[in-house]
Amino acid sequence: MSSSPVWNLDASDGRLLVHTGVTGRAAKMGHRLTIAMTTWLATVRWSGGEPVEAELTVEVESLQVVKGEGGLKSLSGPEKVLARSNALGVLDAQRFPQIRFLANDIDKSDDGYLLTGTLEIHGVAQEREIxxxxxxxxxxxxxxxxxDVRQSEFGVKPYSMMFGSMKVVDSVTVSFTAERTKEG
Structure with missing residues (x-):
């Protein structure tokens, strides 16, 4: 890869999505959500033609419910608004406005890089490899x-309703895709 001292990527360069599942006795009533985080910044620092540090900062308030699959009927606009409000409440977005991942150990792998660092969600930091x-x-x-991120490991109680007979699965899947134009 050609290198420059710093790469900055944001939502204009790609997508950061969260995919949820639903469980419980009444799970068939719920929707598996696709949530887009629409405001984020990824910064990659380079040295000697190799990435040496990567940081991702996500603004929790930028959470938008894109679609819902399953359920008894399609997810309506008002239901998307309610799902967004519930997610922001579960994440306590007012108190914890950002999610961060800082990789300060980056090793080459067969198809890219292994990033090792600290993921912070809901004020709880844990070591992760991505x-x-x-x-x-x-x-x-x-x-x-x-x-895959287990919400409970970060002090987040997955959303539930109907006395727990329908709830969001503890483990959510986060996917990231971005493109960067090559330089000179």
Whole structure:
């Protein structure tokens, strides 16, 4: 990869999505949500042609419910608004306005890089390893990764209703895809 001292990527360069599941006796009534985080910044610092540090900061308030699959009927506009409000409440967005991942150990892998660092959600920090895939598309690099995050490990109680007979699955899947134009 060609290098420059710092790469900055944001929502104009790609997508950061959260995919939820639903469980419980009344799970068939609920929707599996696709949530877009619409305000984020990824910064990659380079040295000697290799990435040495990567940081991702996500604004929790930017959470938008994109779609819902399953359920007894389609997810309506007002239900998307309610689902967003519930998610912001569960994440306590007022108190914890950002989610951060700081990788200060980056190693090459077969298809990209292994990023090791600290993920902070809801004021709780934990060490994580994330495999970042890098694809050469000719004019651009495509960066992508997917990671499962267990909400309860970060002090987040998954949303539930009807006395727990329908609730969001504790483990959510986060996916990231971005493209970066090659330089000179």
């Amino acid at each position: 495999g970042l895939r890098v694809e050469d598309l000719g004019e651009t690099w495509r960066l992508s990764c997917q990671a």
